[in-house]
Amino acid sequence: MRKTQPLQALKSSNQNQAENDGPFYPHSSALAEEKTLQASFVRDEDERPKVAYNQFSNEIPVISIAGIDDGGEKRAEICNKIVEACEEWGVFQIVDHGVDTKLVSEMTTLAKEFFALPPEEKLRFDMSGGKKGGFIVSSHLQGEAVQDWREIVTFFSYPIRTRDYSRWPDKPEAWKAVTEEYSKKLMELACKLLGVLSEAMGLETEALTKACVDMDQKVVVNFYPKCPQPDLTLGLKRHTDPGTITLLLQDTVGGLQATRDNGKTWITVQPVEGAFVVNLGDHGHYLSNGRFRNADHQAVVNSNSSRLSIATFQNPAPDATVYPLKIREGEKSVLDEPITFAEMYRRKMSKDIEIATKKKLAKEQLLRDLETAKLETKPIEEILA
Numbered sequence: 001m002r003k004t005q006p007l008q009a010l011k012s013s014n015q016n017q018a019e020n021d022g023p024f025y026p027h028s029s030a031l032a033e034e035k036t037l038q039a040s041f042v043r044d045e046d047e048r049p050k051v052a053y054n055q056f057s058n059e060i061p062v063i064s065i066a067g068i069d070d071g072g073e074k075r076a077e078i079c080n081k082i083v084e085a086c087e088e089w090g091v092f093q094i095v096d097h098g099v100d101t102k103l104v105s106e107m108t109t110l111a112k113e114f115f116a117l118p119p120e121e122k123l124r125f126d127m128s129g130g131k132k133g134g135f136i137v138s139s140h141l142q143g144e145a146v147q148d149w150r151e152i153v154t155f156f157s158y159p160i161r162t163r164d165y166s167r168w169p170d171k172p173e174a175w176k177a178v179t180e181e182y183s184k185k186l187m188e189l190a191c192k193l194l195g196v197l198s199e200a201m202g203l204e205t206e207a208l209t210k211a212c213v214d215m216d217q218k219v220v221v222n223f224y225p226k227c228p229q230p231d232l233t234l235g236l237k238r239h240t241d242p243g244t245i246t247l248l249l250q251d252t253v254g255g256l257q258a259t260r261d262n263g264k265t266w267i268t269v270q271p272v273e274g275a276f277v278v279n280l281g282d283h284g285h286y287l288s289n290g291r292f293r294n295a296d297h298q299a300v301v302n303s304n305s306s307r308l309s310i311a312t313f314q315n316p317a318p319d320a321t322v323y324p325l326k327i328r329e330g331e332k333s334v335l336d337e338p339i340t341f342a343e344m345y346r347r348k349m350s351k352d353i354e355i356a357t358k359k360k361l362a363k364e365q366l367l368r369d370l371e372t373a374k375l376e377t378k379p380i381e382e383i384l385a
Contacts, residue, residue, distance in 0.1 A: 037229040040147050044359070047146075048232060050266050053255045053302040057267035060258065061085045062275065066096035068192070082193065083200045090280040090293030091258050093272055094193075099185045101274060104249065106174070107182045111308055113172040114153055115223045125153065125169055132156065133167030145360055149301050150235045151223045157183035158217035179219065186312040187217055190245050193278060194314075201288060201326050211287055211325060212244055212316035220311045224255060227301040235307070236299035238263060239352075241281035242345050243315030246295075248277040253307040258297045268300075282348065283316055283341060289324035290334040318342035 063081045067074040085092035114122070127134030133155045155168045157179070169175050191209050198207040209215065224235040235255060250256055256269040256277060269277060285294035301307070316322070323338035339347075 035228055037227070037232055040145065041149055041233045043146055043233055043237075044363070047234065047237065049230070049234065049257075049300040051257060051268055051300075053230070053253070053268060053300045053307075055268050056254060056270040058270055059267050060089060060091055060093060060269050060277075062093045062095060062270075062272055064096040065094050065098075068196075079196045079200065082196050086197065086280055086288075086292040088293070089258065089260055090285070090295035091269070091277065091297065093269070093275045093277050095272060095275045097189055097276060099189060099276075103178070103182055103185065104274065106178045107310060108249070108251070108308065110172050110175055110178055111153075111221045111223075111310060114169055114175070114221070115151065115308075117171060121171060122153075125167065127154070127167075131167065133164060135169075146233075146237075148236050149224060149227050149230075149233045150299070151225070152220055154218060154220040155179070156216070156218050158187060159214050183217060183219060183312070186247050187215070187314065189276070190247055190312070190314040191215075194245060194284075197284070197288065197292060201291070203325060207325055208244065208284070208287060211320065212283075212314070213320040214317040216243075216313075216315040216317060218313045218315065220313065222299070222307075222309045222311065224299065224301045224307040224309075226303055226306055228303060230301045230303050233301065234298055235301040238296065238298040240285075240294040240296055241279055241313060242283065242348055243281040243313050244283040244287075245314050246279040246281060247312045247314075248279065248309055249312075250277060250309040251307060253302070253305050255299050255301060255307050256297060256309070257300055258295060260293065260296065263296070266298075281313075281315075282344065283322060286322050286335055286344075287325050289327050289331060291328075316341045318345075 061081060061084075063078065063085065065078055065082075068078045069075070082092065122135045125134040127136040135151070135153045137151050153169060157163060165176065168179070194208040195205040198205050198209075201207070222236070227233060227235075238259075248256070250269075250271055252271045252273060254268055254271050257266045258269060259266050279295035279297065280292050282294045284292055299307075299309075318341055320341045321338050322341050322344045323335055324333050327333055
């Protein structure tokens, strides 16, 4: 469950005013109006960015999947690269993926146009109060005091029979038609990649997809406005995705960061125009018995330019069983027992909330101790005054 900053704080800005630097994203954003960072966005020292949004690394593999459907040596070569990336990082980028560039461009344009709408238009899809899908500002977990520096619009596209179009934006006008096609193509691409990983595990091609039972797909469009003090906050806090596999379309600004040593070092993923960033989630990690990493990542912001990304999450059905599909000789299961995805997700959220609550309480205690220490150093006359 997520809370939001009061949406009444949204202010209209000049939609035709271009930014001085970086891509042009017209917007009406409460966050973009801020001149100094409010305390609710300031992260603790250990959570603040360590690497700049544009200090790019080439460590994350960029893999062309042209010819992946042809079979033979070409497919084997591509599959080996994907498997290696999943074992080392749990994240990689794909190009030559077959998704029409025109469709990708249309989806990006519509996303920009949505965030450029006046506040009252976006607020018609206010997602607060437990609604499933819609628009939200500055989300954060219950128990946390710190907010993310972003706005999102999200909708659920699979299973098709459960689509609730009342929670999908109806502006811009082409939104429904384009996003339906985009969702379909991304679902097909995700299943193709899961097929590669299934075969790498020595299973039938459809094994990982079937383990999802009735695959869920959620699309989240992220808008990260320019930030007055980006060194103090995050666009999206550090996390792993709970689901099976995520496909992310990002612009050329930069801001996605990954770590594989538990946050000791971070790298900023080099944006590649037209590429999809592929993140494996917790479900994929568990099904592979830990062989494939769940990508540990976050998003940083900057003071020069807004950033846009579109994440497509492929998740198992709530009642799907989470347990390794294959345990190699000499290994033990990374899970004590089979559980449902719903229970896995509940445990993950409970743990995150528990950590956030403990951190919040520790911070409050530290402040109380500091106040006590100040009193103890004051003369008794001042204390009683």
